[in-house]
Amino acid sequence: MRFVLASASPARRAVLRAAGVEPDVVVSGVDEEAVTASLSDPTPSELVTALARAKAEDVAGRVGGDAADTVIVGCDSMLSIGGELVGKPGTVETARARWRGMAGGTGDLLTGHAVVRLRNGDVVARAEGTRTTTVRFSTPSAEELDAYLATGEPLAVAGAFTLDGLGGWFVEGIDGDPSSVIGISLPLTRQLLAEVGVSVTRLWGERAR
16 A cells, blocks of 8 residues: 655654654645635634645545555644634744744644545545644743744744754643644544554554564
8 A cells, every 4th residue: 555645744754654654755736825715714623624635635636546555644734822823934033923922822733634545546535634732832032032043943834833843942841642743643644544444554664563
């Protein structure tokens, strides 16, 4: 069976590899702004799930004939702070503003997941869901925040922080699933794979056996 991760995220790939799955990476060409604009007043969960679905479906349309049996997993993460849903900040100014708003407080990290199973190029099953984890942030000093922003790491990740990288120094704790905060929930992905008829142990590589 071929396992395809519809994401360029090295963090998601690392989570899967550490858990015994070596994914093929095929990055989707989805216009996230267009998908968001097409939705009518979505809830945070509906938005991240719709984006994950769009990514998985886009990749499914491109790899369909490449293997007899294939599963594609798409993910999308956003952080909810004070009722506002935010993604990747993109600029130092935006990331700094995000940290001013969340330092010393909490936020909900939502990761939408979508799984598509193909057999001989045809979609035979789909499953999707969202995992929400509460993140408790510390308060970095001005010098620490300047140094963190200068690394560029927070500019390209949802919520302007990582749990498994430099941002982990500024996270007091989490309430929920750590793998979901990194970008792909192992428990939820296992559940969704089961819904499309795939046991996760079937995907484990030789190192995990």
